[in-house]
Amino acid sequence: MLKKLFCVLIIIVVLAKKHQATDYDQYDYDWLTAKPRPESSTPSSTKSPDDDDVIVDQLDNRKAVNSEISGGFSNEKSFSCPHAKPMLHTGESVAQLSPEDIRIVGAMGDSLASGRGLWPFTDVEFRGAAFPIGGDANMDGLVTLPNILSQFVPNLEGISHGMGSKSALPDYQFNVAEIGAETEDLPQQALELVHRIQRYVGRTLKNKWALITIVTGSEEFCEKCEPPSRTSIRRALGVLRRGLPKALIVLLGPVHVASTYRQNINLMRPRCKCLEKMTGSNYRKLFDVWKTYFVDLENEFNTDNGTFGVLSIPSLAIHSRNPQSLLVPGKPLLNRKGHSYAAKWLWNRLIAGPNYNISLIALSEDTYYCPSLGCPYIRTVQNFKSCTIITEEEWRKQTIIAKEHKTGKEARQEVIRTNLAGVIAVILGLSMLSVLIFGTYFYCHGLKATKGRFDFGQTTTELESEQQEEK
Numbered sequence: 410m411l412k413k414l415f416c417v418l419i420i421i422v423v424l425a426k427k428h429q430a431t432d433y434d435q436y437d438y439d440w441l442t443a444k445p446r447p448e449s450s451t452p453s454s455t456k457s458p459d460d461d462d463v464i465v466d467q468l469d470n471r472k473a474v475n476s477e478i479s480g481g482f483s484n485e486k487s488f489s490c491p492h493a494k495p496m497l498h499t500g501e502s503v504a505q506l507s508p509e510d511i512r513i514v515g516a517m518g519d520s521l522a523s524g525r526g527l528w529p530f531t532d533v534e535f536r537g538a539a540f541p542i543g544g545d546a547n548m549d550g551l552v553t554l555p556n557i558l559s560q561f562v563p564n565l566e567g568i569s570h571g572m573g574s575k576s577a578l579p580d581y582q583f584n585v586a587e588i589g590a591e592t593e594d595l596p597q598q599a600l601e602l603v604h605r606i607q608r609y610v611g612r613t614l615k616n617k618w619a620l621i622t623i624v625t626g627s628e629e630f631c632e633k634c635e636p637p638s639r640t641s642i643r644r645a646l647g648v649l650r651r652g653l654p655k656a657l658i659v660l661l662g663p664v665h666v667a668s669t670y671r672q673n674i675n676l677m678r679p680r681c682k683c684l685e686k687m688t689g690s691n692y693r694k695l696f697d698v699w700k701t702y703f704v705d706l707e708n709e710f711n712t713d714n715g716t717f718g719v720l721s722i723p724s725l726a727i728h729s730r731n732p733q734s735l736l737v738p739g740k741p742l743l744n745r746k747g748h749s750y751a752a753k754w755l756w757n758r759l760i761a762g763p764n765y766n767i768s769l770i771a772l773s774e775d776t777y778y779c780p781s782l783g784c785p786y787i788r789t790v791q792n793f794k795s796c797t798i799i800t801e802e803e804w805r806k807q808t809i810i811a812k813e814h815k816t817g818k819e820a821r822q823e824v825i826r827t828n829l830a831g832v833i834a835v836i837l838g839l840s841m842l843s844v845l846i847f848g849t850y851f852y853c854h855g856l857k858a859t860k861g862r863f864d865f866g867q868t869t870t871e872l873e874s875e876q877q878e879e880k
Contacts, residue, residue: 460673460674460689461673461674461689461693462665462673462674462675462678462689462692462693462696463665463673463675463692463693463696463724464673465665465667465672465673465726465767465768466766466768468665468700468723468724468726469722469723469763470763471762471763471793472762472763472764472793473761473762473763473764473784473788473792473793473794473796474783474784474793474794474795474796475781475783475784475796476761476762476764476781476783476784476788477781477782477783478760478761478778478779478781479491479779479780479781479782480778480779481775481776481777481778481779482560482776482777482779483776483777484548484549485547485548485549485560488560489779490560490561490779490780491779491782491785492509492561493507493509493780493785493786494507494509495801496800496801497785497798497799497800497801498799498800498801498803498804499785499786500618500655501804502714502715502716502791503657503711503715503716503717503718503789503790503791504713504714504786504789504791504792504796504797505786505792505797505799506618506657506718506786506787506789507561507780507785507786507787508558508561508562508760508780508787509561509562510562510618511558511561511562511565511618511619511620512562512565512566512617512618512619513565513566513567513583513606513610513617513618513619513620514541514542514554514555514558514565514566514567514568514583514619514620514621514622515542515567515583515584515585515602515606515619515620515621515622516539516541516542516569516583516584516585516586516621516622516623516624517585517586517595517598517599517602517621517622517623517624517625517645518586518590518595518598518622518623518624518625518661519586519587519588519589519590519591519624519625519626519627519628519629520534520586520588520589520590520627520628520742521539521540521541521586521624521627521664521742521743521751522539522541522542522584522586522622522624523536523539523574523575523584523586523587523588524536524537524538524539524543524569524572524748525588525742526737526740526742526743526744527539527744527745527748528572529744532588533572533573534572534573534574534588535572536569536570536571536572536573536575536578536582536584537569537570537571537572538551538553538745538748539553539569539584539586539748540552540553540554540743540748540749540751540752540755541553541554541622541624541659541661541752541755542554542555542567542568542569542583542584542622543555543556543568543569543570543748544556544559544565544568544569544570545570545571547559548560551749552748552749552752552753553748553752554620554622554752554755554756555568556752557752557753557756557777558620558756566581566583566609566610566617567581567582567583567584567606567619568582569582569583569584570582574587575587580605580608580609581605581609583602583605583606585598585601585602585605586598586624589628590625590628591625591628591629591633591637591638592625592626592629592637592638592641592642593638593641594641595623595625595641595642595644595645596641596644596645596648598645599644599645599646599648599649599652600648602621602649603648603649603651603652603653606619606652606653607652614653614654615654615655616655617655618655618656618657619653619655619656619657620656620657620659621649621653621656621657621658621659622659622661622755623645623658623659623660623661624661624725625637625642625660625661625662626662626663626699627663627664627677627741628741630663630681630684630695630699631663631677631680631681631683631684631741632681632683633683634681634683634684634687634695635695636695636698636699636702637699637702639702639705639706642660642702642706643706643709646658646660646706646710646719649717650710650717653717654716654717655716655717656716656717656718657718657719657720657787657789658710658717658718658719658720659720659722659755659759660703660706660707660719660720660721660722661722661725661755662699662700662703662721662722662723662724662725663677663696663699663724663725664677664724664725664726664727664741664743664751665677665724665725665726665727666727666728666729666732666735666736666743666747667726667727667728667732668728668729668730668732669728669729669730669732669771670730672726672728672767672768675692676732676733676736677736677741678692680736680739680740680741681741696723696724699723700723700724703721703722703723704721704723706719706721707719707720707721707790708790711789711790711791713791714791718789718790718791719790720759720789720790722755722758725751725754725755726754726767727747727750727751727754727767727772728767728772729750729772729773730773734746735747735750750772750773753772753775753777754767754772756777756778757775757777757778759787759788760778760779760780760781760787760788761778761781761788762788762793763788763793783796783798784796784798785798
């Protein structure tokens with residue numbers, strides 16, 4: 410009898426565990442009938458094409474040359490990435506922007522950038538832990554983009570610390586994201602961000618590179634199921650371009666959270682009322698509009714050798730064997746673990762470029778990438794097709810040769826450009842000297858005059874005297 414009861418208990422426990430495994434992901438494969446596939450496996454080919462929300466492999470089909478990864482690190486102790494400086498000349502343009510050139514970080518957008526949901530069971534904004542801008546703890550205690558970046562360059566400006574709204578925390582924390590913000594709110598956020606940076610960085614801003622992450626779309630995409638405001642995004646990028654002389658803007662689209670085994674199914678959809686009602690084909694059409702707008706704006710705001718660039722990433726696509734462990738219960742928000750995954754994914758995407766294919770890696774096991782030796786820069790539109798490396802010594806020689814070849818009018822223009830402040834000072838000095846000399850001359854001449862400047866002809870007394878003499 411006891412043996413039978415013991416067997417029944419074992420069966421109940423086993424069934425309960427299997428049931429619990431299927432509960433966490435209603436879109437995942439059937440744990441009872443299918444064999445677990447390896448981490449890098451692709452979704453089943455037997456399902457209907459309309460079951461897919463998006464094809465993850467096609468989120469960004471561009472390619473980047475020289476994208477081989479030179480190595481990686483998993484924590485501060487294992488960091489061993491080679492430094493580009495001072496051997497290589499970097500930071501001359503967006504095409505040659507190294508992680509070591511970044512001095513300022515900033516963030517705009519919605520709840521993901523403000524850190525909502527990171528403090529359990531509350532709506533408090535934990536900005537110090539938000540993946541694009543948080544700086545609390547260090548990389549080993551808290552994975553964020555600035556904490557990873559700090560392995561290459563210390564003392565970043567603009568990092569967020571602590572909890573609270575953007576108005577509750579100091580302005581020298583360059584995080585202007587707000588809960589529920591939509592693309593229409595981005596121009597105002599851009600104005601505030603530029604004002605903060607110009608105020609606290611000051612005159613040195615012209616010599617410092619800024620990395621600004623715009624995290625937008627997750628809440629708007631979820632709540633409204635509508636295309637973004639293309640005009641508002643363009644205006645926001647225009648404000649940033651006018652206000653920041655050296656900046657790379659990362660335009661990051663809606664979050665896509667998926668099971669490792671079914672990466673084309675977005676687990677955010679059941680948490681969004683309007684998205685949940687959509688068919689897979691309608692969802693893909695809506696996402697394609699977001700993607701098209703992002704890419705068009707990227708093309709509009711990029712130049713070959715400029716110091717302002719836009720890198721559009723249509724979707725932040727992360728996955729896990731247990732994807733529900735990345736989400737805040739009942740809300741379309743990432744929790745602490747989700748933000749850690751997002752930070753790692755975004756960093757590796759910036760270093761590897763569009764070739765970073767999430768269907769081929771396991772985020773939990775992947776390392777943080779070191780820049781490629783063939784292209785030791787952040788992968789931007791400007792260096793996708795061609796990546797040029799130049800040493801500091803070669804750059805100096807080229808600069809000297811270029812100056813020697815400039816003659817006549819070009820030489821005079823170059824002198825004026827490089828000494829503009831001095832030229833203006835000389836002009837103002839000569840102007841003041843001229844005013845002083847001529848003013849003194851006319852003043853002294855006026856003292857010797859016997860008539861006022863408004864006296865013309867003879868006075869009445871003089872005329873009467875002449876008439877009496879004639880009589």
